[in-house]
Amino acid sequence: MKRLNKKIVLHLTMAFILLMMAACGQANTPQPAVSGKDSKETPKVAAGNEPVKVVWWHAMSGTNGKAVDQLVSDFNSSQNKIQVEAIYQGSYDDSLKKLKASMDSKNGPSIAQVYEIGSRFMIDSKAITPMQKFIDLEKYDLSQLEENILGYYTIDGKLNSMPFNTSNPILYYNKDLFKAAGLDPEKPPVTYEEVSNVCAKLTENAKVPCGFTIRGSYMEQFFANQGAELVNNGNGRKSQATESLLNSEPGLKTLTWWKNMVDTKTAINFGRKPDDTIKAFSAGQIALTIDTTASLRSIVKSTENSFKVGTGFLPKPSDAKEGGIIVGGGSLYIMNNRSEAEQQAAWEFIKFAVTPKQQANWHVSTAYFPITKKAYDEQLLKDNMAKYPQFQTAVDQLHKTKNNLSSQGALIGVFSEARSLTENAIEEALNGKNAPSEALNAAAKEITGKISVYNKTVSK
Template sequence: MKSFKLKSVVTLCMAVMMVLLAACGNTANPPAADSGNKDAPAPTAAANKGPVKVVWWHSMSGELGKAIDKLVSDYNASQKNVVVEAVFQGTYDESLNKMKASMDSKSGPALIQVFEIGSRFMIDSKAITPMQKFIDQEKYDLSPLEENILNYYKIDGKLNAMPFNTSNPILYYNKDMFKAAGLDPEKPPATYEEVAKAAKALTKDGKTGAAFAIYGWFMEQFFANQGADLLNNGNGRSGLATESLVNSDAGVKTLAWWKQMVDDKTASNLGRKTDDTKKAFLAGQVAMTLDSTGSLRGIVDGAQGKFQVGTGFLPKPGDAKDGGVIVGGASLYILNNRSDEEQKAAWDFIKFLAEPKQQAYWHVNTGYFPITKKAYDEQTVKDNLVKYPQLKTAVDQLHSTKANTATQGAVMGVFPEARQLTEGAIEEVLNGKKQPKEALDAAAKEISGKLGTYNKTVK
């Protein structure tokens, strides 16, 4: 009888222990969050039995790639819930083509860096989760970021991508040659007319006053600096662009000015590569050139011991309307064919990149603008401005830009092709094959035709 009672007590205790253990097990391993719950909290390592992996495709090689690797390493070390893997995918075009090929599968990344002229395609592709969704969900404050940089990536007031590497073009000039020509080395020419006048004074002893690469980006910037749209429908922002305006007065005036200097032999035509004009400038063969702010450190360092480099705003006609420069470079997109956890993890990484400390590091080590205003308060940035005072020109030019559709920049799905057609027209004019209006009319017609074809695919 006692033996029976003892066995009953033991059995009862074991049953109670099993119930308690089961309850504890359920507490330690809650059900996975519903991936369809858009308001679910950011993923944690525990919930996913390990960190969430975010694959980031980018197009930064060399020293820029090393800077990216450092940012990724710092982020991965800063927390345990997400691991970012940065993968170089070649040029912007190559990376975008690889993304297109991966869209019907899940072999692509969660995060991708896309050049600014790919913006319209990325929106029309329906392959992205707009950045605005994450911003709205957590009421993320955009006010610390540079408004004139954000503006490019906004359509209808909504941000589709987060700016990452940002630049704009400035005038570079040889201060020593300015002095020798009797020009004020501290007063760079600001208008087309002043550039042409300075170029004449600087052209002597086998050296030429200026050389600008035949680069479509420069023509786009010249339009923005005159407050002129490159496309109809608000530069393609109030609706899909259907017509190129490259043959408008802004384009004709710019190309006529450029051609006149080449005809006068006060400006050299060195072709389409900015590397060629940069080399000529650093060799002291030309006194003025245009290049990206991203090239500033390399240009200043390359001229070290040879001559002093001055910088000025991008020139514009003396009677131009309010305008400014458009940001160049690239931004980051989150792809919507990845899980909610991956997308939220990518957003967390993007927020990390936007912080002042990371932006300061990126700016100092690459020459690209910080997208965060407070980055300029970082000591490393202050020290860098002392070393490269020419950077102040680029910052001032960005901040003085008037916000309008012209300076927001044009958006179209055939931008790479349009840029090549524009470069072809410039080349024909500078080589004396066509007059400015004739060449730009032909380019505008062809670009408009390509816009029509593209728009049909979107509809």
């Protein structure tokens, strides 16, 4: 009898312990993510009292880094269910290297900022949850965002990442030197031929030439502006690209035009350092150049006591097909090795980041494009546009671009290497080491080889 009582007591004790363990486990189990519309109430991404932590790896330093910190602070103070931590990871290349190293571990971020040319790799990595999943589940309205910016990151009919920091190249010129050369300061050149003529007059009459930086991204833009594709298979968007088209007619026409200006000393070759070109322009040592819209505010500020800055569209050949510019910059990816609750929390933050108010703040702080149309209705942005009217050129150039395979940009997994090889070719041609056709042929062959190796690697 005593033995029986002991067994009963033992069974009852074990049952009580198991019951308590189950209750504790249930209390700590995250509940399914729920999405909503009010950022102060909707991040119902987990049960319990602790907020869901979202780690964001980014490549923004200096003033842009401060703007990132402000965005995160604004979001964290707007609600209490999610806590975002932004961590600077170095340059775009450095950040992507660290991201690649983290993909097989749990030590990586919830959100990663990746430059636009990393798009093919990010898809092939299978390490992301496409933004389209959250968009479809919530029926999120994409029409509020800029179509020509979404176009770059929409691949195979779905948006893989959310555009974040976006820019494009424009023409900058010195209005005072235009007047001195007998040129109309309100009429920037729009074709290759006009740029050549303008630079010749500036050099002869104003004694100041033009000047350009060697950047692989500029060649990509010159292709798109001619309605041309940089790689085959629809710029790598219809199917995986297998061949570089760098040595096709648009590339040869561009490099021949560029080299002719350098040979005639109507344009200075500044090599690969954009800062050197900007400094020369700001000092009045060159009268016309090309740079990204992200540099606009700093250029205008540095010259406000010296001369008036004019802006114009990126030039193209007079007989070019209809084209447009490609957006540059970076976008935000949600990594799929995080919990559903964490991924949903990341989506809530990304939605906050693209609201009109936040996009207006972001634009004014960084000079990157607002990706949300209604951001232009915010008074803060209106005041900034009044202060820097030159930015209207960039907005007009973006809106006049036709969203097609050329302007959406090429997709290859070895884009960083391709840009470097393109710059080598441009440099060889401008320095007279190789004819433009030979330099481009060699670069295209090498880029095609690297594409082939990459494609074999991802197909395994």
